[in-house]
Amino acid sequence: MILNRLRQQIDFIIEIDKLKSVVRRSYLADGSRRENSAEHSWQLAMMAVVLTEHANAPVDLLRVITMVLIHDIVEIDAGDTYIYDTQGALDKAQREQQAADRIFALLPADQAQELQSLWEEFEARETPDARFATTLDRLMPLLHNYVTAGRSWQEHGITSNQVLANNARIGEGSETLWELASNLIADSVAKGYLASASDPEDKP
Amino acid sequence: MILNRLRQQIDFIIEIDKLKSVVRRSYLADGSRRENSAEHSWQLAMMAVVLTEHANAPVDLLRVITMVLIHDIVEIDAGDTYIYDTQGALDKAQREQQAADRIFALLPADQAQELQSLWEEFEARETPDARFATTLDRLMPLLHNYVTAGRSWQEHGITSNQVLANNARIGEGSETLWELASNLIADSVAKGYLASASDPEDKP
Numbered sequence: 001m002i003l004n005r006l007r008q009q010i011d012f013i014i015e016i017d018k019l020k021s022v023v024r025r026s027y028l029a030d031g032s033r034r035e036n037s038a039e040h041s042w043q044l045a046m047m048a049v050v051l052t053e054h055a056n057a058p059v060d061l062l063r064v065i066t067m068v069l070i071h072d073i074v075e076i077d078a079g080d081t082y083i084y085d086t087q088g089a090l091d092k093a094q095r096e097q098q099a100a101d102r103i104f105a106l107l108p109a110d111q112a113q114e115l116q117s118l119w120e121e122f123e124a125r126e127t128p129d130a131r132f133a134t135t136l137d138r139l140m141p142l143l144h145n146y147v148t149a150g151r152s153w154q155e156h157g158i159t160s161n162q163v164l165a166n167n168a169r170i171g172e173g174s175e176t177l178w179e180l181a182s183n184l185i186a187d188s189v190a191k192g193y194l195a196s197a198s199d200p201e202d203k204p
Numbered sequence: 205m206i207l208n209r210l211r212q213q214i215d216f217i218i219e220i221d222k223l224k225s226v227v228r229r230s231y232l233a234d235g236s237r238r239e240n241s242a243e244h245s246w247q248l249a250m251m252a253v254v255l256t257e258h259a260n261a262p263v264d265l266l267r268v269i270t271m272v273l274i275h276d277i278v279e280i281d282a283g284d285t286y287i288y289d290t291q292g293a294l295d296k297a298q299r300e301q302q303a304a305d306r307i308f309a310l311l312p313a314d315q316a317q318e319l320q321s322l323w324e325e326f327e328a329r330e331t332p333d334a335r336f337a338t339t340l341d342r343l344m345p346l347l348h349n350y351v352t353a354g355r356s357w358q359e360h361g362i363t364s365n366q367v368l369a370n371n372a373r374i375g376e377g378s379e380t381l382w383e384l385a386s387n388l389i390a391d392s393v394a395k396g397y398l399a400s401a402s403d404p405e406d407k408p
Contacts, residue, residue, distance in 0.1 A: 006258070006380065006384060009254045009255055010347065010384070012254060013247065013250065013251055013254065013255075013347065014233050014347065014351055016247070016250060017232055017233035017234070017247065017348075018233075018234070019243075019246075020232055020239060020243045021232065021234070021236065028221055028224055028225065029218050029221035029222075030221070030222070030225070032225065035224060036243065038242075038243040038246045038247065039223075039224045039240065039242035039243040039246065041246050042223075042242045042243065042245050042246035042249070042273065043217065043220070043221065043242065045246070045249060045269075045273050046217065046220060046273055046274070047217055049270055049273065049274075049319075050213045050216060050217065050311060050315055051213055051217075054210070061266060062265060062266040062269070065249075065266070065269055065270075065273075066253055066269075069246065069249050069250055069253065069269075070250070070253075107254060111254055115253075143214065143217065143218065144221075147218055176210065180210060180214070
């Protein structure tokens with residue numbers, strides 16, 4: 001019985017190895033390659049460890065870390081949907097729900113239920129823990145874009161109004177980190193990393 | 205003052221992005237490439253989440269997760285020292301201590317001290333939390349070798365007595381996981397993934 005349970009847990013650990021092969025749009029800080037969702041999840045967990053004092057409301061750090069560790073596992077089946085991909089956004093929720101149903105179910109039932117419930121809480125963004133986890137998930141790509149002179153933004157023709165619209169919710173988890181983010185966005189426009197929505201070049 | 209603190213925290217988050225470029229000896233489960241230390245750390249944190257019930261002694265899951273998240277950060281300066289590299293092992297402790305002194309010091313003093321102390325606890329392997337974290341760190345490469353038919357073992361001419369000697373300490377953190385590990389090792393020898401120490405081919 002214990003061995004069967006352990007086998008399910010190990011099968012899950014091996015299955016999620018695939019997240020290392022899901023490539024995101026963001027580049028590493030040194031620009032050498034695009035990052036994958038597994039190493040991204042590690043970095044978010046490290047952000048949670050060092051930035052938790054900036055959360056608007058008290059958060060449970062263990063729950064926030066576990067959320068960011070698991071938040072992208074659904075991409076193993078559903079792929080990474082770029083935050084500015086309006087077409088991909090249409091069926092994203094359905095694709096990811098199916099993925100969650102399959103992947104978490106590899107675990108023993110009690111753990112499957114616990115982690116899937118935590119993933120759904122993250123997606124719903126209604127609790128302080130989920131809001132802060134989302135804040136970290138939004139802030140990190142801004143930092144990567146900033147330190148790579150807007151590389152990913154430029155490759156996808158993203159403008160400042162899109163970045164502002166998609167990231168304003170950072171403030172729901174942390175006013176301090178939203179202040180940082182809006183400064184980074186303004187500075188990115190000033191430095192030419194990010195096209196202003198009113199730039200003539202943006203008009204097709 | 206708050207902004208200065210936040211800047212130090214963000215500088216640390218950007219600095220540790222370099223861990224994504226530290227390549228280990230282990231291959232991904234699908235054999236497509238060798239893994240890096242950042243994604244490895246993520247997978248260990250996920251192991252902590254799902255395997256904590258198998259620890260010999262009660263552990264504090266948040267501390268175990270934080271340990272495995274930070275345990276390899278020193279490799280940014282010190283590089284990854286292969287567990288079977290006896291030459292590299294000679295000055296490993298000194299190289300890693302210098303790295304820890306530099307990298308954690310990027311953080312505000314209170315956080316630098318907290319994380320460096322946790323890293324030193326992990327290295328000392330004397331507390332239940334550190335022992336269980338070490339158990340996970342040893343078990344994962346066995347799993348990767350097993351699912352890739354011993355690829356990394358074979359590339360480095362590793363034999364079963366080396367694997368047994370270097371991994372027996374898995375039992376210090378979890379008897380159950382050591383039982384799993386020794387079964388995997390025995391099965392790897394039986395399947396030809398891992399050379400037995402008595403195989404004539406091992407003799408130079």
